[in-house]
Structures are given as structure tokens and as C-alpha cells.
Amino acid sequence: MTDISYVKTERHESLPPPKSEVGIIHWLRSNLFSTWYNSIGTVAVLYLFYLVVPPLVDWALISPVWDAQSNQDCRFEGAGACWGFIGARINLFFYGFYDMENYWRPTLVGLMLLFLAIPILFEQVPRKVASGGFALFALFWAIWAIGGIGTVASLNLAVAAGVFLFLAAVAIASYLKAPRSACAIAVVAAFPWLSVSLLYGPLNVESLQSGFGIAIYAILLIGGGALGLWSRQRRDALGTMVGFLLAYAALVIIYMSWGMDLTVQPTNTFGGLMLTLVLSVVAIGVSLPLGIVLALGRRAHTMPAVQMLCIGFIELVRAVPLITILFMAQFMLPLFLPEGVNFDNVVRALVGVSMFASAYMAEVVRGGLQAIPKGQFEAADSLGLNFFLKMRLIILPQALKIVIPGIVSTFIGLFKDTSLVSIIGLMDLLLIAKSSVTDSKWLGLEHEAYFFIALIYFVFCFGMSRYSIYLERKLHTGHKR
Amino acid sequence: MANTAESTGAAMEISDEVAIQINGMHKWYGDFHVLKDINLTVHRGERIVVCGPSGSGKSTMIRCINRLEEHQRGSIVVDDIELTNDLKNIDAVRMEVGMVFQHFNLFPHLTVLENCTLAPIWVRKVPKKEAIESAMTYLERVKIPEQAHKYPGQLSGGQQQRVAIARSLCMNPRIMLFDEPTSALDPEMISEVLDTMIDLAQSGMTMICVTHEMGFARKVANRVIFMDGGEIIEQNEPEAFFNNPQNERTKLFLSQILNH
Numbered sequence: 001m002t003d004i005s006y007v008k009t010e011r012h013e014s015l016p017p018p019k020s021e022v023g024i025i026h027w028l029r030s031n032l033f034s035t036w037y038n039s040i041g042t043v044a045v046l047y048l049f050y051l052v053v054p055p056l057v058d059w060a061l062i063s064p065v066w067d068a069q070s071n072q073d074c075r076f077e078g079a080g081a082c083w084g085f086i087g088a089r090i091n092l093f094f095y096g097f098y099d100m101e102n103y104w105r106p107t108l109v110g111l112m113l114l115f116l117a118i119p120i121l122f123e124q125v126p127r128k129v130a131s132g133g134f135a136l137f138a139l140f141w142a143i144w145a146i147g148g149i150g151t152v153a154s155l156n157l158a159v160a161a162g163v164f165l166f167l168a169a170v171a172i173a174s175y176l177k178a179p180r181s182a183c184a185i186a187v188v189a190a191f192p193w194l195s196v197s198l199l200y201g202p203l204n205v206e207s208l209q210s211g212f213g214i215a216i217y218a219i220l221l222i223g224g225g226a227l228g229l230w231s232r233q234r235r236d237a238l239g240t241m242v243g244f245l246l247a248y249a250a251l252v253i254i255y256m257s258w259g260m261d262l263t264v265q266p267t268n269t270f271g272g273l274m275l276t277l278v279l280s281v282v283a284i285g286v287s288l289p290l291g292i293v294l295a296l297g298r299r300a301h302t303m304p305a306v307q308m309l310c311i312g313f314i315e316l317v318r319a320v321p322l323i324t325i326l327f328m329a330q331f332m333l334p335l336f337l338p339e340g341v342n343f344d345n346v347v348r349a350l351v352g353v354s355m356f357a358s359a360y361m362a363e364v365v366r367g368g369l370q371a372i373p374k375g376q377f378e379a380a381d382s383l384g385l386n387f388f389l390k391m392r393l394i395i396l397p398q399a400l401k402i403v404i405p406g407i408v409s410t411f412i413g414l415f416k417d418t419s420l421v422s423i424i425g426l427m428d429l430l431l432i433a434k435s436s437v438t439d440s441k442w443l444g445l446e447h448e449a450y451f452f453i454a455l456i457y458f459v460f461c462f463g464m465s466r467y468s469i470y471l472e473r474k475l476h477t478g479h480k481r
Numbered sequence: 482m483a484n485t486a487e488s489t490g491a492a493m494e495i496s497d498e499v500a501i502q503i504n505g506m507h508k509w510y511g512d513f514h515v516l517k518d519i520n521l522t523v524h525r526g527e528r529i530v531v532c533g534p535s536g537s538g539k540s541t542m543i544r545c546i547n548r549l550e551e552h553q554r555g556s557i558v559v560d561d562i563e564l565t566n567d568l569k570n571i572d573a574v575r576m577e578v579g580m581v582f583q584h585f586n587l588f589p590h591l592t593v594l595e596n597c598t599l600a601p602i603w604v605r606k607v608p609k610k611e612a613i614e615s616a617m618t619y620l621e622r623v624k625i626p627e628q629a630h631k632y633p634g635q636l637s638g639g640q641q642q643r644v645a646i647a648r649s650l651c652m653n654p655r656i657m658l659f660d661e662p663t664s665a666l667d668p669e670m671i672s673e674v675l676d677t678m679i680d681l682a683q684s685g686m687t688m689i690c691v692t693h694e695m696g697f698a699r700k701v702a703n704r705v706i707f708m709d710g711g712e713i714i715e716q717n718e719p720e721a722f723f724n725n726p727q728n729e730r731t732k733l734f735l736s737q738i739l740n741h
Binding site for chain 2: 373378394
């Protein structure tokens with residue numbers, strides 16, 4: 001009989017790992033040369049790189065023509081890419097056929113979007129830096145606009161004042177530690193209309209052209225505001241909401257019809273990167289909230305009518321190609337609209353792309369909702385949270401976090417799908433590139449044009465992809481120590 | 482019987498005020514009749530342990546009390562509020578009834594402190610500062626104030642369950658429901674959760690616990706209910722229940738869980 005009793009008397013100390021488990025050599029060995037076929041693969045890929053990369057670098061960076069008046073300047077032995085062509089046509093690529101003296105308008109909208117988005121997208125940006133940057137931007141812009149430096153001498157002082165006040169208000173609010181959500185609401189409530197007024201100009205609102213119409217809007221504005229304030233004092237949530245919404249809607253319409261007194265820039269002059277961005281930003285901005293609503297509606301088992309409606313919309317839109325939806329928006333929408341009502345082409349494309357993206361987004365979000373364990377719903381219920389609080393505070397933050405990769409994939413797909421609007425005649429980035437190489441001065445420069453727009457698409461899509469990784473890391477709470 | 486018993490449970494004060502009144506309650510899942518004619522009156526300050534084989538409907542019964550499950554016949558009155566389809570009533574009941582789950586169900590995207598302050602701030606409209614103060618007192622009471630800024634994923638099972646108890650207590654409930662609070666825990670961690678529950682019982686909280694911790698039942702409960710097949714088969718004071726069960730099914734169940 002062997003003695004099976006054993007007692008450990010002291011603890012074993014932790015030792016450093018052996019040399020073969022750490023360092024560069026270990027990494028190369030285990031990742032690139034772990035087996036003989038892996039080694040062959042590594043060598044083959046390196047050889048492929050050798051074949052492809054040097055000529056590409058030579059073409060794009062070492063021997064291109066940076067300055068050219070026409071394609072003749074690029075036609076000599078050993079010439080690389082004809083970047084001079086991109087330089088000469090850069091405005092076309094960025095702004096389409098937008099009037100040159102109005103380039104500042106889309107630029108301003110873009111910069112505003114950038115400045116507004118950064119503090120919302122990145123929580124680490126300290127408030128002081130964010131609001132300081134914002135205030136500086138507003139100030140520079142006001143000086144530039146009021147001073148009429150450069151080509152903007154015709155600029156209306158009111159534009160400068162309006163935009164400056166808005167930006168300054170957001171900057172001050174965020175500096176004064178207004179909740180981030182309040183700043184976000186201010187941005188969401190003002191930015192879209194500000195952008196429309198800047199990009200397009202005043203809208204033609206017929207009902208505002210008679211004294212009677214003006215009176216009605218004035219009554220809506222003042223009455224709505226009064227109702228809102230009065231209900232707020234009586235703590236009547238519904239009345240407050242309805243009152244303020246009425247006043248807000250009236251204000252928006254009045255404001256849009258004034259349009260900061262700019263000249264109208266017809267939407268058929270929109271084009272290039274600017275149009276691509278307008279389409280994708282609007283579609284992204286619409287599809288996420290609408291997708292969430294549709295996803296929740298699809299799961300609303302207690303309301304069969306709502307459920308049917310949501311399922312119908314999602315399945316119908318998903319079952320039809322985007323091109324078909326765009327064609328339908330183009331040619332069939334007028335059939336359903338009353339005589340005289342006419343939608344702008346760009347607006348039609350916006351509606352089509354947004355609807356399409358919303359249906360996909362709804363299914364992505366639904367996937368996230370389904371991944372939330374039942375216990376989370378029950379815990380929220382048991383604490384007395386009502387449906388909206390439960391969704392907003394407990395379920396959606398978790399569900400959306402799970403589907404960040406799916407959401408961003410949808411955004412990326414959407415961004416690239418906007419190139420399909422070219423088939424209904426909108427001059428987006430792709431169509432601009434395609435048509436710019438048919439110019440007799442620049443014939444035969446397809447490589448450069450497509451390479452350039454591919455680069456633009458890549459920068460935006462890769463940026464979105466990186467942002468999604470950043471977000472996932474930031475929201476990861478499981479094992480953070 | 483109760484006076485001779487050593488159990489602290491029976492010695493604690495029970496008022497005449499009725500906290501929960503269940504009358505002739507039935508529930509079906511589709512064709513399946515899960516709960517059959519449940520009648521139960523719980524007085525304020527009572528500590529009731531519900532036991533029974535799995536599938537006997539004990540969890541379903543306590544989940545009916547805060548309307549996580551809907552009953553189809555009979556009535557449930559909690560704190561003089563009858564549970565009907567009226568959402569206002571349901572929310573009112575849920576504010577007064579805390580619940581602790583088998584799998585903790587903490588909110589993983591929020592810190593421990595945020596888990597505790599969320600409902601007071603959003604449902605009871607307590608100012609944030611006050612909510613944090615009261616949450617910290619409850620976290621001290623369950624003995625984990627130092628974990629307040631961690632996420633649930635970083636805590637052990639026992640710690641998570643104690644946070645879940647603190648989270649419920651932060652709403653100042655008058656009744657607490659426990660749905661197998663120790664069943665998902667490692668043996669080492671069961672006692673820390675039970676100690677918290679004993680502490681809570683001694684403070685006079687009205688409690689209904691679904692549990693198989695018979696030691697806890699003897700020590701704390703003033704009444705033990707045995708359920709099987711969706712019915713209440715037997716109920717009695719703990720000493721009498723364990724030492725002198727009447728129904729055959731109770732005897733079988735007790736012999737199975739006590740002698741293994």
C-alpha cells in the first residue's frame with residue numbers, strides 16, 4: 001500500500017515566463033512561421049507585396065505630375081499619376097456645380113458639424129477644450145463673415161449674427177456644465193434647419209405670404225409657448241410637450257421661410273462630396289432613431305396593429321432594391337401627391353435612402369434587443385421603471401452597445417450606397433468623377449479620378465470603422481480593472 | 482409552539498395589518514394550469530419561506546405579486562392596491578415591492594452605485610445627491626461600500642447578490658421578494674448573502690423568500706409554505722413544519738432535501 005496522504009507546507013512563487021514565450025522572435029515564430037505551409041504563405045505574400053507596392057508607390061507618390069493644364073502635360077515617358085487633374089478639378093469633386101461665391105456655405109455647415117460632433121462623439125474631450133474651440137471657431141467665423149474678407153462681401157450681416165449666436169450659445173451652455181444631453185438636444189433642434197437655410201436658402205412657404213398666414217403662425221408661436229409654460233407650471237407633461245412642440249414647429253417654419261435672407265442655391269447644383277455627405281449624414285441621422293422605433297414597434301406584442309405596421313414597413317423596404325426605391329421616389333411619388341405639390345429631387349433621394357437605411361437599422365437594433373436577457377427587463381420592471389425609462393436607461397444602452405459593429409456596418413454600407421443616386425441624375429461623388437474624365441481636356445484619366453474618390457470613400461469609411469472600435473472599447477465594462 | 486421555539490423568526494413582531502392578500506388566484510401558461518386556487522394572507526412584518534420541488538409554481542407565485550407574471554383569475558391586493566391591467570396600479574405596487582432574483586440581474590453597463598441610484602432618481606424623483614447618500618448607506622449595510630464604483634462584472638457572485646439586495650432597498654420598499662437568491666452562488670458565498678437577508682429580516686421587513694436554505698427557514702421564517710403542482714400543500718411555523726409534516730408529499734420532499 002502506498003501512502004496517499006500529502007500536505008503542502010509552503011506556497012509556490014510565480015515565475016517569469018520562459019524566453020520562448022515572449023518577444024519579437026516568439027511573435028514571428030508563432031504567427032508567421034509556425035508551420036511549413038505557414039512559412040511558404042508568408043514568403044509568397046511578401047513576394048506579392050514586392051511586386052505590387054513599389055510600382056504603386058512610384059505611380060502615386062514618386063513620379064506623378066502635380067501641376068497640369070490638360071492631359072497633354074501628363075503624357076510623357078515615365079510619368080506617374082496626373083494629380084494635376086485632381087488639383088484643377090478639386091472644387092468640382094467637393095462642391096459639384098454649387099456657385100463658387102457660395103462655397104463658404106457648405107464649408108461652414110461641414111465645419112459646424114465637425115465642431116458639434118466632436119464633443120458629442122468623444123467623451124474624453126474636456127468641456128473647456130470643446131467649448132473653447134467652439135467659441136474660437138464662432139469668433140473667427142463672425143470676424144471673417146462680418147469683415148467680408150475675400151469673396152463674401154455680399155454676405156448678410158444677419159447670417160453672421162444668427163450663426164454666431166447659435167454657436168456661442170452652445171459653447172456657453174457646454175462650458176456652464178449644462179448636461180451633455182441638453183447640448184445634444186439644442187444641436188438636434190437647431191442644426192438641421194440652420195443647415196438647410198445655409199445650403200439651400202429661404203424656402204418658399206406659401207402660407208406665410210399672406211397677412212392671414214402670418215397671423216396664424218404668430219398665434220401658433222405665441223399660443224404654443226404660452227400653453228407650454230402654463231402646462232409646465234401645472235406639471236402637465238402632455239400639455240407642456242404639445243405647447244412647446246407647436247411653438248417650435250411654427251418657429252422653424254418662420255425661420256426657414258426667412259432662410260437668413262441668403263440667395264437660393266437650387267438643389268440641382270448640389271454635387272460631389274458635398275451631396276454625398278448631405279445624403280449620408282441625413283440618412284444616418286434619420287435611420288438610427290427611426291430604426292430604433294421600428295425595432296421596438298416590431299417587438300410590441302401587446303399592440304398588434306403597431307406591430308403589423310412595423311413588420312410591413314421593414315419587410316417591404318428590405319425586399320426591394322435601393323435602386324427601385326429611388327426610381328419609385330422619382331417617378332411614382334408624384335402619382336400619389338396632389339396636383340401642384342412637388343418634391344425636390346434631392347429631397348426624394350433623401351426620403352428613399354433614409355427609409356431604406358431605417359429598415360435595415362431596425363433589424364440590426366432588433367438583434368441587439370433580442371440579445372438582452374429577460375432578467376434585465378424583469379429587473380427594470382421590478383424597480384418600477386415605466387416602459388420609456390426602462391428602454392432608455394437599461395435596455396437600449398446595452399442593446400445598442402452589442403450591435404455597434406452592425407450599426408456602423410450599416411452606416412458604412414449606407415455611405416457607399418449613396419453613390420446609387422447617380423442613376424436618378426444626382427451628381428454625387430461617383431458621377432462627378434465619371435463625368436469629369438469625359439472632358440476633352442482631361443480624357444483618359446480614369447485611374448486618377450477613381451483612385452481619388454476611392455481614397456475619399458476610404459477615409460470616411462475607415463474613420464467610421466475606427467470610431468466603432470473606439471466606442472466598443474469605451475463601453476466595455478465587463479472585466480475592466 | 483412558537484414561543485418555545487428557539488427561532489428568532491417567531492419571536493419578531495408581526496402586526497395585524499395585511500400587506501398582501503391573495504384570493505382564489507389562478508394562472509395558466511397557455512393550456513397549462515400553473516397556479517391553482519392560491520389563497521395567502523401576508524401580514525406586515527412576516528417572513529415567509531416558500532419551498533417545493535422545481536416546477537411547483539413557487540417562483541411564478543411570487544412573480545405574480547409584483548406583476549412580472551399576470552394572473553388570470555382571482556385577486557391580488559398589495560398594500561391596498563389591487564393588481565389589474567391598470568399600469569398606474571402596477572407601477573405603484575412595484576415601487577413598494579422590492580425583488581431579488583436568482584441571477585442577480587444587475588445592470589452590467591452601470592456601476593454598482595449607479596445601479597442603486599437609478600430607480601430612486603428616475604422613479605421616485607429623489608435628488609441625485611440624496612440618492613447617492615442613501616445608496617451608500619445601503620451598500621454599507623450589505624458591507625460592500627468600497628465596491629461602489631466598480632462594475633457588476635468585476636464582482637463575485639455573492640457581492641453581486643448583495644448589491645442586488647441594496648439596489649432593491651434603495652427604493653425603500655415595504656415588502657421584499659426573494660426568488661431563490663442563493664441558488665446560483667458558489668457554496669462559499671451563500672452565507673454572506675444569507676447573513677444580509679437575516680439582517681434585513683431582523684429590521685422588520687416583510688419578506689417572502691423562495692429558497693431551499695432550510696437553515697435560513699428555521700432561523701428567520703415565521704411561516705413556511707410548501708408548494709407542489711401549483712398548489713399550496715401545507716403551511717406552518719418552521720419547527721412544526723420540519724419536525725412534524727402532515728402531508729405525504731411534504732414528507733417525501735423534506736426527506737429528499739434533508740437526507741442526502
